Amino acid sequence: MQTVPNHQVDNLQIEDDRTGLSVECLKRAFLDNLFYVQGKFPKIATKNDYYMALAYTVRDRLLQRWINTAVIYTDRASRTVSYLSAEFLMGPHLGNNLVNLGIYDQVKQAVSELGLDLEDLLEQEEEPGLGNGGLGRLAACYLDSMATLEIPSLGYGIRYEFGIFDQDIRDGWQVEITDKWLHCGNPWEIARPEWAIYVRLGGHTEAYTDERGRYRVRWIPFQVIKGVPHDTPLLGYKTNTANTLRLWTAEAPESFDFAAFNSGDYLGAVQEKMVSENLSKVLYPNDDSSQGKRLRLAQQIFFVSCSLQDMIRIVFGQNVPLEKFHEKFVVQLNDTHPAIAVAELMRLLIDEHDMGWDQAWSITQKSLAYTNHTLLPEALERWPISLFGELLPRHLEIIYEINYHFLEEVKAKFPADSDRLRRMSLIDESGEKYVRMAHLACVGSHSINGVAALHTKLLQQDVLRDFYQMYPEKFNNKTNGVTPRRFIVLSNPRLTNLISSKIGDNWVKNLKDLKHLEAFVDDPEFCSQWRSIKSAIKQDLVAYIQKQNGITVNPDSIFDIQAKRFHEYKRQHLNALHIITLYNRIKANPDIDITPRTFIFGGKAAPGYYMAKLIIKLINSIGDVVNNDPDVRDRLKVVFLKNYSVKFAQRVYPAADLSEQISMAGKEASGTGNMKFALNGALTIGTLDGANVEIREEVGEENFFIFGLTAPEVYALKARGYRPLDYYHSNRELKAVIDRIASGHFSHGDTKLFKPLLDSLLYRDEYLLFADYQAYIDCQDYVSQVYRDRDRWTRMSILNVARMGKFSSDRSIHDYCQDIWNIQSVPIELGECIQAKE
Ligand code: GL2
Structure with a gap:
């Protein structure tokens, strides 16, 4: 970078053009970028031109910090x-950068004075x-x-x-x-x-x-x-x-x-x-x-x-x-x-x-x-050895040599254990050879780490057991975390403001400070504000759903949300079985008193994963029937929100009442959506899997809806010989649900459409949906009952947020720094780079 003499750095001109944070300065910089970078003037500028002009305005303010940081790291050769x-x-970068720069409000005002809406511009970012x-x-x-x-x-x-x-x-x-x-x-x-x-x-x-x-x-x-x-x-x-x-x-x-x-x-x-x-x-x-x-x-x-x-x-x-x-x-x-x-x-x-x-x-x-x-x-x-060797011949030689030395080490530690050598080798030689x-x-x-306490334990006991026995000192756990900047401050400004009005805003950097919210859990005014915020956010999602899906949703219903990739182990279809169970109850007794629910799904399936795609089709088909059946009388709605993404997730997490974390125990390494939902005041219905275990420990078991088999119970059941058909024959509601799908009720009479899915459940059920079905339904019935007690639900929601401090990614990173990376922070002073050059 060219050295700039000091008197010019202090000069207002430079401040104003590229670094200034006042509303006036931001406006000027924005118009300047529109003109010089986009080559446009307001009359002909598109929304994208405005977005670009704003993005460059913000990037300029980042660059000053970025270059300072680089200079200091370089000069000190920092670890x-x-x-x-x-x-x-x-x-999207724009909103997050505004939050981290601390200029969200100034920029909102600046663009609004130019006749633009910040939310509109944020939407523009791909x-x-x-x-x-x-x-x-x-x-x-x-x-x-x-x-x-x-x-x-x-x-x-x-x-x-x-x-x-x-x-x-x-x-x-x-x-x-x-x-x-x-x-x-x-x-x-x-x-x-x-x-x-x-x-x-x-x-x-x-x-x-x-x-x-x-x-x-x-x-x-x-x-x-x-x-x-x-x-x-x-x-x-x-x-x-x-x-x-x-x-x-x-x-x-x-x-x-x-x-x-x-x-x-x-x-x-x-x-x-x-x-x-x-x-x-x-x-x-x-x-x-x-x-x-x-x-x-x-x-x-x-x-x-x-x-x-x-x-x-x-x-x-x-x-x-x-x-x-x-x-x-x-x-x-x-x-x-x-x-x-x-x-x-x-x-x-x-x-x-x-x-x-x-x-x-x-x-x-x-x-x-x-x-x-x-x-x-x-x-x-x-990787098949043939493919690997063809692409990376030198690496294959090196891997063989690493393997030679490694297996010598294994032999020294575990003499006469050839089976162990076979299991641990870097090369799988059981059939076609693989790296x-x-x-x-x-x-x-x-260092070898898992991403939640249970996951790390299962790695040690099962997947990487031999390596744990060989190198116990390498193993450690680092439970995942999520950034509160993007997943509360940016995505849930209303909740952010309420929280900060009570406990200040230190929690954004020290998430454990959220525990001070507990002091307000009995404050009726606070509870009522908490509730109205959730309600207002739900209203926004209602409007979005109306526009996107053309479905009218009741904002007072339980917003029961499962948003994540589609995978059989995550069991979106267990959720679907619950929807049909409620639907059957209504069909059998149209006047039944049930707590209204809106089931919201979001997530993509891998393009080649047929079963996951069939589950998406099933959910949409259930929606088509349930949403339009006059007997249901709007008590149930099923909504599939397409194209789930980070941008979209930011809209969805704040609106949830209930977060579905229902994977078969022992399969979800951690999950992080579970954390984002709870941080936004949703209660969780979940199995003892991944980080759910720790979330429940933190928020208290009375504030968490737990159900289903534990990981050891899953192994034991499978070892005994699991027979899903037995559950089908002995559980009346379950049988009715499966029969309803099989009858073609959700597929215009087509009895073949969902057969592959039903067969996989009836004859294999690898992820034990049938074994967990009754526990899940009972737990959901309990959720419906608790939801009717609004004060109790609000209290649980506040306590969930107050006790989520552990799940900040700042805590995770702090632990990586201490236990694995051995690294210290390097604070950056602005302007130091220029002074350092002189
Ligand atoms: C995953 C795990 O499935 C998930 O449980 C975990 O939270 C994340 C982050 O650690 O990693 N592993 C994986 O391959 N994907 C995940 O999301 N795609």
Whole structure:
């Protein structure tokens, strides 16, 4: 950056143009950007022009902090967390930046004085949907917390041209539409072509002896891809720290193969460019499952190699010797998607930087830490050796060598236990050979953590048991958290204001302070304000549903919401069985007294996941019947809100009365939606799964609706031999529900449509819906009864919010810093960079 003399920095001109926060200054800057960046004037400007002008106005204010932060980190060579993640589900940036800069109200006023509505402009932002669900959103919450806690950090990932698909619903079925989030440009990022990095793929290796007589390996690749970083500043809440999200775009090293071009083969010349760019084209839309596709492995090595090489560039740039890589960087692997980092860092240190094996291994292990996010066997990544070796021949050799040393260690610790060697090997040799990425991550990291207490326990007892016995000291738990900035302050301003009017606003940074709300739980005025806020937010959602779905919803009904990815283990269909149970009761007795409910669903299914898509169809079909049956008399409504996203989630969480967290125990690693709902005053109906266990512990069991089998009970039942048909035959209401679906009642008489789903329940029921059915229905009946006592419900809601302090991502990040990263905060003073230069 060019040095600016001090007298000019203090000069009002600079303040006003780029950094000033007054309403007048914001207005001027906004019009300036409209003119100079968008090339428009108000009469012909589109809404998007206005959004862009505002985004640039806000970005200018971030840049001042971002550059200050970078200067200080560089000068001090600060220890830095690299968070490697194939997904970052950031959500819209504008609103969050306004909150974190503390200028939401000024900007609202500024645009309103220009005749515009801030909410309208916020709506305009295309969200970067670069993630599937919880795992990607967690990464985003963690970046927010790291900036807020002033922890130097870099988020590294892929800048997918197409993020998670847009979901439309046609005739009740999910239809996928490509997500063109970049079509109007992205005002938040800055491309850094000068820091491009080259990544090799394919080809073969050759052994040679170097000038010092050492055995070395040379990798002759088939293809080289160029990675171009695109940086987005991420500002902490009311701090000057702005960290960086660095996402890589794949390009061909040269735009044209000139040899092919000159020989007239134009298309052949462009071919390489197209093949290369494919790498960062699209996000794989599978949540919690892996399909072993070549392009996916290529994406993983691409972003991991770019990121590690970038870190090495930074290490050299800050005059840190490479032997101290692990002192400068700690690299957190967000699931196994970046686990190839173990082999890639070894390769970089040994082949490219001349280091010996032992030292390289020590640096690798000290640098890397691995977070596991799943207990589902289908999500544990493994790559067929043939595919792996073809794409990454050198990495395969390195993995074989790591495996050799590792199995020697296992033999030494557990002599004469060949079965253990087979189980723990980095290579699965039971049939076709595979590389096991979770094993690679465990062996190459100094820390292995789960994301909720129960999840970590189950990893230790089951999925990673051998590794726990081998390295007990590596294992630790870090219960997930969510950022209160986006998920209360931004998304629920009414609740935020009420809370702050009573206890001040410290809770935004210290979420445990919410406990001071408990003092008001018996204050009738406060309770009535609490209730009217929920009611007003529900009214907003009613209007939205009316507009989007054309369904009229009763705002006084229980807003019973299940919003998350569609997956059989999450059991949206158990929720559907409850709806039909109530419907059957009404059909049998139209005058029955039931508490009115609105069942709201949101979420996408992986495009190739047939059963999940059939569950979406079932819910929509139930809605079509129930919503239009005169017997129901508006006591039940079923609403499917299409295209669930972060933007949308922010609208939905605040409106919920009841949060559905009903996965089969032992399957949901943590869940984070459960936290966002409870933080907004919803009560939870849930199983003892994932973080539900800890949420219940915190809010008190009397304020949580628990039901169903526990994880050990699930295992025991399965071990005994589970027979869903027995439940079907012995439970009258359950049988009536299944029969109602089978009869074609929800499918215009078509008895085949839902047969695959019914058969899967009647003859397998892998996720034990039938076993949990009665407990669920009983619990829901209890919910309906409690809801009628409005004072009691309000009290429970307040206590839920007051006791959610543990689930701030600030707490999670604080724990990572202490137990895994060994890193301290680096406060940023504004202006220091300029003074430091003088
Ligand atoms: C997940 C888990 O399924 C979910 O329970 C957890 O809260 C998040 C974040 O830790 O990670 N694992 C996974 O693969 N996805 C998740 O959401 N997609």
